[in-house]
Amino acid sequence: MTQSIATYSPSAGAQPRADAVPEEASSAAERRESLIVNGLLALLGILFLAPLLWIFFASVDVNASWALSWPRFTLAHFREVTRGDFLVSLVNTLLLSLVASAVSTVAAILGGYALSRRRVPLADGLMVTILFLTGIPLAIMIVPVFQVYAQFNLLNLWATGVFLGVCSLPFALWLIKTGMDAVPKELEEAARMEQASVLQIILYVTVPVALPSIFAALIYSFINAWGAFLPPLVLISDQSQITGPIKIYGLIGSSDVRYGDIAAFSLIYSLPVVILYILMSRPFSGGFSMGGAVKG
Amino acid sequence: MEGDVAEKPDGVAFLLLLPTLILLLALFVGPVLYAFYLGLTNIALMGPTARHFHFTGMFNLHRLVRDSLFWESLKLTAIFVAASAIVGVTVVGMALAVLIQHAVAWLRAVVGAIVVVAWMLPPLTAALIWYAFSTTGGTLSLLGGSQLDVLNTFPMFVVCLANIWATAGFSMLVLSAGLRSVPTEVLEAGRMEGASRWRVFCSLTLPIIQPTIVTNILLVTLLSLANFSLIYIMTGGGPGNATNILPIYSYQQALVFGKLGYGALLGDVVVIIATIFAYLYVRVSRITRMAAA
Structure with a gap:
C-alpha cells in the first residue's frame, strides 16, 4: 500500500511521527489551528454519538419512545x-x-x-x-x-x-x-x-x-x-x-x-x-x- | 527433509485442502454458478414450477431489459454506492483520519472509539439506531419541532447517512494506516517551502497515500453493495421504490413475489458488478504488494 515511500526516504515508516516539536514560541496562528482541528473532531464525534445515545437512554427509560430523551430510570426492560x-x-x-x-x-x-x-x-x-x-x-x-x-x-x-x-x-x-x-x-x-x-x-x-x-x-x-x-x-x-x-x-x-x-x-x-x-x-x-x- | 515435501505434488496436501474445497464448492462457488442457471429458468417459490421448473432461455433476460423497475433499481444502487460509499464514507473517513492524527490525545481516543463502535455494531443494531433516529416521533423529527417523518421524506438521503455512519470507521482505520506511513520529513520540507497545510495535504500527502485511497474505495464499495440489511430493515426498499437497490429488489422478486428465477437473475447482475470491483481490488492489491517487495 505504501510503495512510494521508499523513493522519498528509506528511513521512514518505523519512527514515530511525534517529533516532539520544540519549535520557537508556537504562534497564535498555530494555537488557532489546533483549536480548529480539535473543534472539528469534537463536532464529528458528537454527530457520530447522537444517534447512538438513544439506545442507551431508551433501554433504561420507563417512557421510552423512538426519540432521545432523558430517562426515568428502570431496569424492567x-x-x-x-x-x-x-x-x-x-x-x-x-x-x-x-x-x-x-x-x-x-x-x-x-x-x-x-x-x-x-x-x-x-x-x-x-x-x-x-x-x-x-x-x-x-x-x-x-x-x-x-x-x-x-x-x-x-x-x-x-x-x-x-x-x-x-x-x-x-x-x-x-x-x-x-x-x-x-x-x-x-x-x-x-x-x-x-x-x-x-x-x-x-x-x-x-x-x-x-x-x-x-x-x-x-x-x-x-x-x-x-x-x-x-x-x-x-x-x-x-x-x-x-x-x-x-x-x-x-x-x-x-x-x-x-x-x-x-x-x-x-x-x-x-x-x-x-x-x-x-x-x-x-x-x-x-x-x-x-x-x-x-x-x- | 524440506526437499521431499516440496518436490512432488502430494496427496496429503490434497487431503488437507479437501474440507475447504468441498465446502467452498458446495456452498459458495456452487450457489453462485447455480444462481446463473436458475436465473434462466421459470422456477417459482410455490406452485407447479417450484419443483418442475425448466430452462427458459432468454425469456428472463428479455423481461429484465424491459423491466423499468430494474433500471430504476440499478440507478438507485449506483446512487447509493456513489453517494454513500465512494464519496461519503471516503471523505468522512479521511477527515476523521486526518483530524485524529493532529488532535489532542484524549479527544482522539474518545472520538476514535465512538466511530469504531459505530462500525463494528451488528447491521441490525445500526439499522435500528438509524430507524429510531429518523422515523416519525424519532429524535430528528422532534428536533424539527413538528412530527416530520424524515426517513419517509428523504429516504435515500437518510439511508446514505446511515451507511456513512456505519462504515466510516472502517475507512478511518484503513486511511489512518496510510497516513501514518507518510514520512514527516516530506511534509516538513513542504512546509519549509512556505506551502499552506492544505497545499501540503493536496499535493504531497494525497499522492503518497493514493494506493491506500484506491484500496479503501474498492473495499467500501464492496461493503456497501453487500449492505442488504441496513436498507431492508430501515425502509424495506420503500417508500414506494425510493430505496429499492438491487439486492433488495432481487430478494423481493424471489422470496416475496415468489419468482425465484427472476430474483436469481437480478442477483446475478449484482454478482457481475461486484466481480468487477473485486477484480480491480485483487489487481490493485497485487500491484501494490509487488511494488512493495
Whole structure:
C-alpha cells in the first residue's frame, strides 16, 4: 500500500511521527489551528454519538419512545429481555455462531497449512481466487442456497450455521495461511525427525505458534455469523430457532412497539461483538486495530 | 527433509485442502454458478414450477431489459454506492483520519472509539439506531419541532447517512494506516517551502497515500453493495421504490413475489458488478504488494 515511500526516504515508516516539536514560541496562528482541528473532531464525534445515545437512554427509560430523551430510570426492560423467547433467541444466535466459526476455522487451519507448507498446484491462483471470493456479496447467494436447502429439508439453524461458516471461510483461510507463513519451518523439522504425523505437527507445532491468526479468524467468523440477518431470516423456518436479529426485526414491525425492550435487547445482543472486537484487536497492533487508529 | 515435501505434488496436501474445497464448492462457488442457471429458468417459490421448473432461455433476460423497475433499481444502487460509499464514507473517513492524527490525545481516543463502535455494531443494531433516529416521533423529527417523518421524506438521503455512519470507521482505520506511513520529513520540507497545510495535504500527502485511497474505495464499495440489511430493515426498499437497490429488489422478486428465477437473475447482475470491483481490488492489491517487495 505504501510503495512510494521508499523513493522519498528509506528511513521512514518505523519512527514515530511525534517529533516532539520544540519549535520557537508556537504562534497564535498555530494555537488557532489546533483549536480548529480539535473543534472539528469534537463536532464529528458528537454527530457520530447522537444517534447512538438513544439506545442507551431508551433501554433504561420507563417512557421510552423512538426519540432521545432523558430517562426515568428502570431496569424492567433488561429483566424482560433476559428470559423467555428473548433468551432462547440469544442462545440460538450463540449456537449459530459457534457452528459457523467451528466450520470455518477447522477447515481454514487444515487448508491454510496445506497452502502455507505443502506443494499445492496453482496455489497462487487459488489464493487470488479466495481473496476474490471475499468480495462476493452474500445477499446474492440466498436464492440458490434457499432452493437447495429447501429441497434437502435443511432449512434449520445448524445448516444455516454451516453456510455462514463457509461465507467466512475465504477470509479465515487468508488470515490463517498468512499467519502460518510467518511460523519458522525449523520448528516443524524437529518434529518431523521424531516421526510425528502431519496432523500431530499441525496440532502441536504449527497451531500453537500461529494462534493469534487462528484466534482472529475464529472471532471474525463468529462476529460475522452473530451479525448475520438475511441468511437466518430466509434459511431458518422453525420459529423456535430464530436468532436475535430476527427477533428484534419482528419487534420493530409489531403493532404495539415496546421501545424500551427493543433498545435493551439490542444492547445485550450487540455487546458480545464489541467485546470480541476489542479482544481481536489486541494481538494485532496493525492498521486494523482500534489501538493503532487511536494512538496515531 | 524440506526437499521431499516440496518436490512432488502430494496427496496429503490434497487431503488437507479437501474440507475447504468441498465446502467452498458446495456452498459458495456452487450457489453462485447455480444462481446463473436458475436465473434462466421459470422456477417459482410455490406452485407447479417450484419443483418442475425448466430452462427458459432468454425469456428472463428479455423481461429484465424491459423491466423499468430494474433500471430504476440499478440507478438507485449506483446512487447509493456513489453517494454513500465512494464519496461519503471516503471523505468522512479521511477527515476523521486526518483530524485524529493532529488532535489532542484524549479527544482522539474518545472520538476514535465512538466511530469504531459505530462500525463494528451488528447491521441490525445500526439499522435500528438509524430507524429510531429518523422515523416519525424519532429524535430528528422532534428536533424539527413538528412530527416530520424524515426517513419517509428523504429516504435515500437518510439511508446514505446511515451507511456513512456505519462504515466510516472502517475507512478511518484503513486511511489512518496510510497516513501514518507518510514520512514527516516530506511534509516538513513542504512546509519549509512556505506551502499552506492544505497545499501540503493536496499535493504531497494525497499522492503518497493514493494506493491506500484506491484500496479503501474498492473495499467500501464492496461493503456497501453487500449492505442488504441496513436498507431492508430501515425502509424495506420503500417508500414506494425510493430505496429499492438491487439486492433488495432481487430478494423481493424471489422470496416475496415468489419468482425465484427472476430474483436469481437480478442477483446475478449484482454478482457481475461486484466481480468487477473485486477484480480491480485483487489487481490493485497485487500491484501494490509487488511494488512493495
